[in-house]
Amino acid sequence: MKIATLEKAYLWVSAGVLGACLVAILYGAAATGIHLPGRGERIDPQQVRTTPPFDRPGVHPVGENEYDVVLIGQAWAFFPPEVRVPVGAKLNFITTSADVVHGLHVEGTRVNLMLIPGQVTRYPYVFREPGEYTVICHEYCGIGHHTMYGKVIAE
Amino acid sequence: MQAGAGVPWRARRGGLVEARGSARVGFPGGDVMSAPVVYDPSGFELPEQQKRFLRWTIYIGYVALVAGVFHGLANALSYANIDILPLFPRLKGYYQGLTVHGVANVLVFTFSFSNGFLPLMTARALSRPLVGGLVYATFGALLLGNLLAIYAVVTNQASVLFTSYAPLQAHWTYYLGLVLIVVSTWLALANMGVVLRRWRRDHRGKRIPLLAYIAVLSYTMWGLASIPIAVEFLGFLLPWSLGLVEKVDPLLTRTLFWFTGHAIVYAWLLPAYVSWYAIVPRQAGGVLISDSLTRVVFISFLLLSIPTGFHHQFTDPGIGTGMKAFHTVLTFGVFFPSMATAFSVVGALEIGGRRRGGKGLLGWVARLPWGDPSLTAQMLAMVVFVFGGITGLINASYSMNQVIHNTTWVPAHFHMTVGTAVALTFVGVAYWMIPYLTGRALRGRRLALASSWIYAIGVLIFARGMITVGLRGMPRRTFRAQATYTNPEWDLGGALAGIGGTLMFVGIMLFFVVIGWTIVAGEKGGHPKDIPLSSTRLAPSLTGWEPALDRIGLWVVAAILLILAAYGPFFVTYLPPQMVSPGFKLF
Numbered sequence: 001m002k003i004a005t006l007e008k009a010y011l012w013v014s015a016g017v018l019g020a021c022l023v024a025i026l027y028g029a030a031a032t033g034i035h036l037p038g039r040g041e042r043i044d045p046q047q048v049r050t051t052p053p054f055d056r057p058g059v060h061p062v063g064e065n066e067y068d069v070v071l072i073g074q075a076w077a078f079f080p081p082e083v084r085v086p087v088g089a090k091l092n093f094i095t096t097s098a099d100v101v102h103g104l105h106v107e108g109t110r111v112n113l114m115l116i117p118g119q120v121t122r123y124p125y126v127f128r129e130p131g132e133y134t135v136i137c138h139e140y141c142g143i144g145h146h147t148m149y150g151k152v153i154a155e
Numbered sequence: 156m157q158a159g160a161g162v163p164w165r166a167r168r169g170g171l172v173e174a175r176g177s178a179r180v181g182f183p184g185g186d187v188m189s190a191p192v193v194y195d196p197s198g199f200e201l202p203e204q205q206k207r208f209l210r211w212t213i214y215i216g217y218v219a220l221v222a223g224v225f226h227g228l229a230n231a232l233s234y235a236n237i238d239i240l241p242l243f244p245r246l247k248g249y250y251q252g253l254t255v256h257g258v259a260n261v262l263v264f265t266f267s268f269s270n271g272f273l274p275l276m277t278a279r280a281l282s283r284p285l286v287g288g289l290v291y292a293t294f295g296a297l298l299l300g301n302l303l304a305i306y307a308v309v310t311n312q313a314s315v316l317f318t319s320y321a322p323l324q325a326h327w328t329y330y331l332g333l334v335l336i337v338v339s340t341w342l343a344l345a346n347m348g349v350v351l352r353r354w355r356r357d358h359r360g361k362r363i364p365l366l367a368y369i370a371v372l373s374y375t376m377w378g379l380a381s382i383p384i385a386v387e388f389l390g391f392l393l394p395w396s397l398g399l400v401e402k403v404d405p406l407l408t409r410t411l412f413w414f415t416g417h418a419i420v421y422a423w424l425l426p427a428y429v430s431w432y433a434i435v436p437r438q439a440g441g442v443l444i445s446d447s448l449t450r451v452v453f454i455s456f457l458l459l460s461i462p463t464g465f466h467h468q469f470t471d472p473g474i475g476t477g478m479k480a481f482h483t484v485l486t487f488g489v490f491f492p493s494m495a496t497a498f499s500v501v502g503a504l505e506i507g508g509r510r511r512g513g514k515g516l517l518g519w520v521a522r523l524p525w526g527d528p529s530l531t532a533q534m535l536a537m538v539v540f541v542f543g544g545i546t547g548l549i550n551a552s553y554s555m556n557q558v559i560h561n562t563t564w565v566p567a568h569f570h571m572t573v574g575t576a577v578a579l580t581f582v583g584v585a586y587w588m589i590p591y592l593t594g595r596a597l598r599g600r601r602l603a604l605a606s607s608w609i610y611a612i613g614v615l616i617f618a619r620g621m622i623t624v625g626l627r628g629m630p631r632r633t634f635r636a637q638a639t640y641t642n643p644e645w646d647l648g649g650a651l652a653g654i655g656g657t658l659m660f661v662g663i664m665l666f667f668v669v670i671g672w673t674i675v676a677g678e679k680g681g682h683p684k685d686i687p688l689s690s691t692r693l694a695p696s697l698t699g700w701e702p703a704l705d706r707i708g709l710w711v712v713a714a715i716l717l718i719l720a721a722y723g724p725f726f727v728t729y730l731p732p733q734m735v736s737p738g739f740k741l742f
Contacts, residue, residue, distance in 0.1 A: 004693075007448065007498060014494035021548065022487045026480060029554040036469050036553065038476040045735055075741055100739050101320045101405060103561050107628040107642070110557040114471045117322060117405045118735040121472035134640055138561035138630035140316050142323065142741025143248055146638040 037113060037121050045117035048072060048098040059083050066090040071135075071150070073102035073115040075142050078135055078150035087130045087154045093123045103139035106152055114139065127154035189442050190694035192280065192365040192433045194354075198685050199282040201275065208290045209271040210592040213585075215297055216267025217670065223259030224663050226252035231617060231656020234563065234624075234649045238636035247311040249634040250742060254308055257317030261423065261573055262336060263301060268581045269426040270297060270343040272588065273370045276429060277347040279686055280367035281354040289346035293339050300335025303328040314742035316632065318412060319392065321403045324738030327396040334388050337381050340422075344374040362695040363705050365446055366433045366688070372453040373425035375707060379714060380418030380461045387411035395738065402734040406473045413464040414722060421460040421489075423573050425453070427580035430533065431500045434584070436689040438530040439523055441507030444499055446691040450704040452492040452499075458714050459489035462721030469556045478725055479553065485721060486551035493544060500537065503689070528603035528669075529687075532583030535611040536576045542618065543571030561632075563652070564625025567618040570659075575614045579607060582666050587683055589670055595677025599669040606665035613658025620651025 028034070048054045049072075057070045057079045069091050072079040085091055095104055097115035104113045106125075113121045127133075137148035193199075201209075229239050229252055246252050270293050278285050307313035307329035315323045319330070351363065351371050363371075387408050395403045436443045443449065465482035468474055508519025525531050546568040549555050559565065590597045597603070627644045629635070635649065695701060703709075 007444065007502075010498045011495060014498075015491060018487050018490055018494070021552075022484060025483070025552045025554065029480075034554040034557070036476050036479055036557070037472045038479075039474065040472045042473075042733060046737075075739075100323050100741065101409070103630070105561065105628060105630065110554075112470050112557045112560045114468075116409065116472060118733050119406055119472040134628075134642070136628065136630050136640065138633070139320075140250060140253075140323075140632045142739070143250065143314075144741070145250070145632070146634040149640045 037123055040120040040122050042118055043096055043120055045098055048096060053094055054096060059085055069093045071095045072098055073104060073137065074098040075100060076144035076148035082151040084153045084155060085127060087127050091125050093125060095121045100141050101139050102137045102141050105136045105138045107134045107136060130154050189690035189692050191688060191690045193688055194280060194364045195282045196688055199279055201278055202284050205285055205287060205290050206592050208294045209275055212294045212297060213268055213271040215301060216264040219259035219263035221667060223256050224660055226256040228656060228660040230256060232653045233634055233636040235653025236636050236649060237653060251311050251314040254314050254316050258304060262317060265423045265577065266336060266340050267297060270339055272426055272584065273374055274343050274346050276370040277350055277367050280364045281350055283350050283354055285346050286349050289342050293342040296335050296339035296342055300332045300339060304332030321392060321405050321408045322736035322739050324396055324740055327393060330388050330393045330396055337385060340377060344378045347371050347374060362697065362702060365449060365691060368450060369429050369432060369453050372457055373429060375711065376457045376460055377422035379711060380415050380422060383411040383414035401737060403736050404732040404734050405736050407732050413467040416467060417464045418460040420573060421456055423577045425456060427577045428496060430580055430584050433689050434687050435500065435533055436503035437687045438527060439504045439507030440510050441503040443503050443689050443691045445693045446695040447701050448495060448499060452495050454704065454710050455492035457710055458717055459485055462718050463489055466551045470560050474725060481721060483551060483553045490548060528600055529583045529586035531604055532607040533580050535607050536579035539571050539611055539614055540576035543568060543576055547572060559625055561630060562625035563621040563629045563631050566631050567621035567625060570614055571618050579610060585670060587687060589673055590677060590682035591686060593674055594682050595673055595679055596681025598672040598677050602665050603669045606662050606669060609658050610662030613655045613662055617652050617655025617659060620648040620655060624648030
């Protein structure tokens with residue numbers, strides 16, 4: 001057995017495995033409609049409370065079985081701190097930060113977003129299971145960071 | 156005994172023999188022809204003064220690490236719901252300690268080590284002293300940078316964590332301090348560049364000795380990668396903290412941070428790879444297989460380390476999903492040279508184990524010199540790195556990232572990469588390098604072995620716990636012991652994190668005992684007289700395509716083109732900066 005042959009075979013197999021994983025990931029995202037947040041609107045973080053849609057934080061129907069979920073992150077709470085959403089409805093999370101960088105993770109789901117001052121984060125999601133979901137700020141935002149959480153109640 | 160690079164050299168069978176170019180030999184037996192990874196394997200000593208400053212440069216990192224690991228312990232115990240902060244009355248809060256942990260461990264410790272190790276490797280590989288002025292300047296910039304950053308952090312004016320996300324605003328001395336730490340790496344790079352240039356001028360037509368090549372390429376990649384963070388700190392954060400500009404762009408500064416921030420992990424890792432490729436084979440009694448593959452691996456890192464940063468920002472707004480997918484592809488690409496490294500390094504170890512009488516498929520593993528604390532630390536680092544690499548691929552996986560982003564999964568991952576693959580390798584290197592630089596024999600060999608085993612077992616327990624609870628949504632960077640929310644599913648994994656973290660702490664403390672004991676009371680003159688130099692079985696070729704690998708400037712141009720393709724579209728469509736945020740000091 002020649003070392004060069006072994007080496008070449010190993011490198012081809014490595015490339016093949018990596019390529020297969022990559023294709024699976026990208027195909028999976030495309031086929032199941034899992035998206036990441038993309039480019040969105042900009043906003044003046046000091047005017048968040050007076051800029052639509054953040055002047056009315058909360059859950060608003062926008063179509064048949066479709067709702068906007070407008071949330072603001074601000075040290076050290078989410079506004080509103082608790083929202084109720086219907087199970088099975090198409091939800092559009094629309095969020096931003098009014099001060100520093102925050103995170104927003106709805107526990108047990110793939111709603112996992114960064115709230116960055118100056119940017120609006122949008123993300124679609126449908127709750128399939130009723131329940132109380134803790135919304136955790138998972139980016140360090142100051143001395144009270146570990147007290148920042150909210151709640152989504154899917155019913 | 157003189158041997159030019161490119162002249163194959165028969166290792167450990169005595170005598171210098173001429174061999175045909177890239178002699179391809181069977182594995183593992185056969186006639187062993189090999190070429191040393193340095194220009195002159197017979198020996199070279201740096202001037203004592205330079206050795207002293209390289210040593211002090213590395214010690215800065217050790218001092219920082221002592222401070223950093225104390226908070227590491229507090230952090231791990233907090234995940235287990237145990238709050239030991241009251242034992243540190245001078246600490247103003249958890250996040251001040253966490254800032255110390257991040258800055259000290261991943262910025263100061265790593266770069267201090269590399270600022271000493273890489274120039275030493277370059278000088279030894281080329282048998283040339285370094286530029287004295289640049290050695291002192293590297294030390295000076297690093298020291299001053301540390302003093303400034305320490306002032307800001309200790310006075311609680313910079314509890315912004317090492318990522319320094321604006322608009323949390325630190326005192327200007329913090330930003331300037333970190334800039335100076337980066338400047339110290341540039342000075343070390345300049346030093347290596349000058350020495351290499353002079354050597355090439357005197358040795359036209361010769362291949363660059365492998366050890367010098369991979370040492371220089373490691374910091375060349377970092378030199379290129381560090382430009383965005385320099386722009387972020389000098390162009391935005393520093394003037395903003397000084398009050399020269401009122402506001403800052405949070406997304407742009409964050410993007411500049413991660414523009415450097417993924418490559419920075421390779422800047423930490425590549426010096427460890429330098430040891431795995433050029434030192435470890437010798438320590439195991441083996442030989443590195445291919446000179447050319449090694450160079451190709453380092454070029455791949457130069458090309459692919461940098462244009463991958465968006466995978467840290469998958470869940471960020473303001474960045475297009477197409478660019479995020481493109482960075483996913485490139486991140487999978489940069490995994491490839493690490494796969495090649497796994498083959499080469501394990502192959503070199505296998506040759507060593509078989510030469511020592513190992514038989515069968517895995518019998519060679521037991522025959523490796525596990526009594527050598529330097530080699531053992533590095534082999535354990537490699538074992539843990541397997542898990543670090545796999546978890547890293549999951550982080551980079553576009554959609555899967557949404558499950559684990561900013562959960563404790565992420566620190567589990569990087570404590571197995573930078574926290575073990577890099578840190579434990581640096582620990583292993585120290586076991587020969589500190590004696591080599593101080594002229595004192597290593598003390599406490601058994602303690603050193605125990606240190607590495609305890610650390611490696613600790614990190615695996617720690618990571619197992621953190622991965623489990625990360626998948627259950629436990630946030631990272633969070634003072635869990637005082638959090639106002641909880642989840643019973645976090646209890647078992649959190650406890651494992653606490654137990655593993657405690658073992659890691661004990662392991663690293665034993666390392667400090669060994670190093671301190673060696674520096675103070677090691678037997679004078681009992682040190683290794685030369686660095687443990689490996690050789691390659693397939694020598695560098697002077698003909699064909701391979702000499703083009705040595706045209707570093709050309710590869711840098713190629714890297715820049717790839718970076719422009721990966722980041723250009725974002726900047727073209729994003730700029731000008733959106734200066735919207737005043738500073739916040741919420742700590």
